[in-house]
Amino acid sequence: MNSSSKSDSFWYVLYTKPRAEKKLAQQLQEDGIEAYCPTQVELKVWSDRKKKVETPLLPSMILVYIENEKRELVFNRKNAIRYLYWLGQPAKVTSEEVESLKSLLDDSQFENHGLQKMQAGVKLDMTSLGFEHIQGTVTYTSTTECWVVLEGLGYVVKFKKKTLKF
Structure with missing residues (x-):
């Protein structure tokens, strides 16, 4: 691979500090790195109130789309911990899987069936x-x-x- 291009980029799973997923994703996007933090809305109940809260679907993890050679750039932000590895290699997630996850979370028509x-x-x-x-x-x-x-x-x-x- 002599030259870098978007075709050399992959989605990687990046571990974050606890409860820093959304903040890190936003910071990386400000740095020009495509980051995705899938979230879901949960109803939190306290003794005195109820509130809908947006929580990360993947606790302490976000997905980043970046060229392999530039993967270390995410560590310029203090909330980035390390990449997830699978069988000794950085875990790669396909664009199709990320798009499916996005469409799943964007669909408001879910119901429970059995x-x-x-x-x-x-x-x-x-x-x-x-x-x-x-x-x-x-x-x-x-x-x-x-x-x-x-x-x-x-x-x-x-x-x-x-x-x-x-």
Whole structure:
């Protein structure tokens, strides 16, 4: 690879300091680095009030789109910790997976359909949830949550009752 181009860029998973995901993503974008912090809205309940809060879907992680040779630039910001590695190499996420994640989170039409019927070990075609060419394996279920390992990402996604649709 003699010259750098956008085709040499990949999405990487970057660990952040706790509760610094959205701030770091914004800082990196100010630095000209494409960063994505997927978020979901949760209802937080305290003894005196309820409030909708936007929380990161991937705790202490964001996705950055950057050329391999420039990956170290993210460490100019103090909230960047390290990259996620998979089999000894920096974990790469495909653009299709990132776009599927974005479209999944942007879709406001989710409903719950039989969460209690899901069982650990079941393989799921994640196409119905907006993921293309990604298979997931259910690892945990309860009456309110379902944890699915996205095999293409090597990550567990936790779906809550209000956002899950099958």
